[in-house]
Amino acid sequence: QVQLVESGGGLVQPGGSLRLSCAASGSIFSIASMGWYRQAPGKQRELVAAIRSGGFTNYADSVKGRFTISRDNAKNTVYLQMNSLKPEDTAVYYCKDYYWNSWGQGTQVTVSS
Secondary structure (H helix, E strand, O other), X not given: OXXXXXXXXXXXXXXXXXXXXEXXXXXXXXXXXXXXXXXXXOOOOEEEEEEOOOOOEEEOOOOOOOEEEEEEHHHOEEXXXXXXXXXXXXXXXEEEEOOOOXXXXXXXXXXXX
């Protein structure tokens, strides 16, 4: 199994930036596809971005051009760089390991003036 620990959430003004990190335990991180999801109050959890072991990425239409997912296999960490944040980006953000089908505990992102 794998343990995922997210960090980097917080309160930011509209137009601001945050970088989320997800540190994974385990020795097979480099072959696992990883994803970032988010869940706003009263809404279903939705995919934000995903990255395969080879680096191929895909994004939700709502974040294309603003968010960037990346990974550092040497550090067993996946990142989500979020720029030009909007109030509608407010949610709890979760990291997912597709190999183990495991989730992190989530980190709150609040975009508000």
